[in-house]
Amino acid sequence: MATVSVCQYHRGGFSFENCKRNALLEADINKLGFSSPAARKTGTTICGVVYKDGVVLGADTRATEGMVVADKNCSKIHYISPNVYCCGAGTAADTEMTTQIISSNLELHSLSTGRLPRVATANRMLKQMLFRYQGYIGAALVLGGVDSTGPQLYSIYPHGSTDKLPYVTMGSGSLAAMAVFEDRYRPNMEEEEAKRLVRDAIAAGIFNDLGSGSNIDLCVITKGKVDYLRPHDVANKKGVRTGNYRYKHGTTGVLTKAVTHLNLEVVEESVQTMDTT
Amino acid sequence: IVSTFNNYNDLYPDWTQREVSTGTTIMAVEFEGGVVIGADSRTTTGAYIANRVTDKLTPIHERIFCCRSGSAADTQAIADAVTYQLGFHSIELDEAPLVQTAASLFREMCYRYREELMAGIIVAGWDPRRGGQVYTVPVGGMMTRQPVSVGGSGSSYIYGYVDSNYRAGMSKEECLKFTAEALTLAMERDGSSGGVVRLAVISEQGVERQVILGNQLPKFSTV
Numbered sequence: 001m002a003t004v005s006v007c008q009y010h011r012g013g014f015s016f017e018n019c020k021r022n023a024l025l026e027a028d029i030n031k032l033g034f035s036s037p038a039a040r041k042t043g044t045t046i047c048g049v050v051y052k053d054g055v056v057l058g059a060d061t062r063a064t065e066g067m068v069v070a071d072k073n074c075s076k077i078h079y080i081s082p083n084v085y086c087c088g089a090g091t092a093a094d095t096e097m098t099t100q101i102i103s104s105n106l107e108l109h110s111l112s113t114g115r116l117p118r119v120a121t122a123n124r125m126l127k128q129m130l131f132r133y134q135g136y137i138g139a140a141l142v143l144g145g146v147d148s149t150g151p152q153l154y155s156i157y158p159h160g161s162t163d164k165l166p167y168v169t170m171g172s173g174s175l176a177a178m179a180v181f182e183d184r185y186r187p188n189m190e191e192e193e194a195k196r197l198v199r200d201a202i203a204a205g206i207f208n209d210l211g212s213g214s215n216i217d218l219c220v221i222t223k224g225k226v227d228y229l230r231p232h233d234v235a236n237k238k239g240v241r242t243g244n245y246r247y248k249h250g251t252t253g254v255l256t257k258a259v260t261h262l263n264l265e266v267v268e269e270s271v272q273t274m275d276t277t
Numbered sequence: 278i279v280s281t282f283n284n285y286n287d288l289y290p291d292w293t294q295r296e297v298s299t300g301t302t303i304m305a306v307e308f309e310g311g312v313v314i315g316a317d318s319r320t321t322t323g324a325y326i327a328n329r330v331t332d333k334l335t336p337i338h339e340r341i342f343c344c345r346s347g348s349a350a351d352t353q354a355i356a357d358a359v360t361y362q363l364g365f366h367s368i369e370l371d372e373a374p375l376v377q378t379a380a381s382l383f384r385e386m387c388y389r390y391r392e393e394l395m396a397g398i399i400v401a402g403w404d405p406r407r408g409g410q411v412y413t414v415p416v417g418g419m420m421t422r423q424p425v426s427v428g429g430s431g432s433s434y435i436y437g438y439v440d441s442n443y444r445a446g447m448s449k450e451e452c453l454k455f456t457a458e459a460l461t462l463a464m465e466r467d468g469s470s471g472g473v474v475r476l477a478v479i480s481e482q483g484v485e486r487q488v489i490l491g492n493q494l495p496k497f498s499t500v
Contacts, residue, residue, distance in 0.1 A: 127354075131354045155327075159349075160350040161320075161350035163328045163331065165328065
């Protein structure tokens with residue numbers, strides 16, 4: 001019997017291969033006076049809750065590029081269909097494009113069926129697409145809406161698994177938000193209470209997670225009506241400066257003045273008109 | 278059930294490296310006239326519990342269920358695909374499908390894509406030809422019929438309990454008690470299993486589902 005050598009694929013779990021190398025590198029870098037780069041977070045806090053008449057979706061508005069805030073007021077609650085909206089965490093481009101693709105396909109599907117689209121349909125389409133890409137599309141979504149079957153809320157993970165739950169949170173601030181939900185969630189809440197709960201959950205993410213910040217956006221979806229509240233709560237207003245760096249003319253005394261004229265000859269003058277139609 | 282992310286996609290603070298082990302305890306027992314199936318309700322992403330009330334007992338057809346363990350994404354996708362295939366087959370046949378057919382469909386998919394998938398599935402149900410049946414399709418894609426089967430990371434802790442306490446010819450109530458106790462013991466010891474115990478009885482009459490909440494679980498030693 002011939003022995004066939006099979007390629008040993010990585011068995012999973014933590015790989016300790018690079019630890020020794022990393023330790024040496026760390027020591028070298030520290031000797032030179034620098035520090036090694038810190039881990040990056042794709043920050044966000046998004047959440048959703050099912051209440052008596054529908055669902056409330058919430059999101060913060062900070063988009064980060066490494067340790068820098070790239071957008072202080074980005075919109076993370078995406079339109080899927082008139083009765084279905086989707087919050088996105090993870091890679092911004094992936095969440096944006098994925099939700100747009102499914103929104104487009106869902107509109108075509110809705111025209112074909114002649115019915116208002118269902119949340120479960122959007123969920124199926126999203127999970128099948130994300131599974132096909134085996135997790136390389138980094139989109140973690142909170143999908144919520146109201147259809148003929150009632151209000152529904154799904155959490156969708158990048159690898160394509162979904163959970164249908166009464167309350168969900170996603171993103172780096174999800175633990176802070178989930179703590180608020182686990183404490184105060186009740187089934188069949190009134191609209192105001194549900195909005196307060198989502199607002200507080202996102203606020204917990206904003207103030208306790210470095211990757212989340214700025215304002216709180218809310219989206220209340222009920223049968224036949226959608227309230228897109230952006231911003232619902234400006235939790236981080238930019239402060240007003242108390243001082244001014246403008247100085248009056250004459251503050252700095254002029255000791256000497258030297259003016260050098262540049263003798264320039266006009267060689268060519270041409271006019272190019274712009275088409276402003 | 279494990280929801281996993283790529284290492285470079287830091288969606289959650291990674292306190293621990295993501296677990297590749299099948300975080301779950303699932304179980305199925307045959308009895309005269311049907312099967313009893315059970316599962317815990319925990320889905321983990323590393324050390325965070327993403328869903329503490331998961332339903333791992335997925336209907337594939339009217340009287341055929343599957344218990345899912347392993348990657349949440351993989352098992353959900355496989356279950357959806359098999360549900361479709363079995364539904365189509367059943368309409369073609371104009372008959373209730375056999376449990377063995379469902380198990381074969383699972384095996385076919387799990388074996389063909391064994392390198393890409395991480396799925397440990399127990400298929401259980403009732404059909405008019407052979408009554409209650411339990412088929413296990415573990416990671417790798419083997420398929421075999423067993424009177425009692427356990428799966429998932431928590432199963433390691435209860436093989437002894439199951440082997441010593443299973444008797445052939447148990448009644449439905451005895452099977453329910455046996456399953457609930459075995460799952461409770463596994464949940465007690467396995468960190469990736471927990472939450473509530475979900476049970477289902479599949480027989481000629483249909484499917485009866487029940488949930489045993491945390492404080493109602495059977496109590497063992499108080500150590």
